[in-house]
Amino acid sequence: MRRSMLSALTLAFALPAAAAVWQGGDLGRFFAARAESGNLLEGCTDVPEAVALATELRDRALRIERYLEALDVRKAELAAAEAALKARAAELRQQKSGLQTRRDTASSEVRADIDRLVAVYDQMKPAEAAAVLTNLPPDFAAEILMRVQPETGARIIASVEPRQAALLTAQMGARSVQND
Incomplete structure (x- = not known):
């Protein structure tokens, strides 16, 4: 008797799974427990605690979504600011290099002028x-x-x-x- 009951239970569970595979369905989706927002309260609308909990969970989910969207916007702003800072730093390095070149040129010209002046005083x-x-x-x-x-x-x-x-x-x- 036990064997026949075990066989019956196996058939009861294996048959729907085989049908889902045969139809090209996803077994994980078939066996997964899902709670969609529409039918979250199905059969529980008369329990005030369940309604309050569902409302709280929905509100939290919305807040989390808004927070994640705000984070994405902030990440984009930070990436843009970082790119602008890198560009500005490169520009400043280039200007610094140009200033150093001009300073070196001016300094060598001043040294040459002083050397000529010293040569005049030597004579x-x-x-x-x-x-x-x-x-x-x-x-x-x-x-x-x-x-x-x-x-x-x-x-x-x-x-x-x-x-x-x-x-x-x-x-x-x-x-x-x-x-x-």
């Missing part, structure tokens, strides 16, 4: 150079004196009045300390 007589240097700002005059040939610089300082010579020497010492 001048010490007394003439001293007369011109005393009329220049002390820091500029000290810069020139530090760049001329040492013996020429010594002759120029010797030709300057002692007070001015002391000021120029102090400026030259201060410049030496700043460069170290």
Whole structure:
């Protein structure tokens, strides 16, 4: 008796599954327990707790969907902002490179100008150079004196009045300390 009952139960479960497979259906869909929003309350509308729970679940599902949509929008905004920042950073790097190139060019031009000026003072007589240097700002005059040939610089300082010579020497010492 038990065997015949077991056979009957097997047939009862296997027959619908075979029919679903034969019709091209999905077995998972056939056996899955589904709760759709339309028939979630089917047969339970007279139980207030079930109605309240279903309403709460539906509201939560809507809030979650809205939250996920907001997250997607925010992700898109962040991706756009990130792309804009990367583009701006690349632009700034390019500008920085251009500025550095211009600075290097300007700096080399200034050095060339100073070298020509120093060469002029190297060729001048010490007394003439001293007369011109005393009329220049002390820091500029000290810069020139530090760049001329040492013996020429010594002759120029010797030709300057002692007070001015002391000021120029102090400026030259201060410049030496700043460069170290």
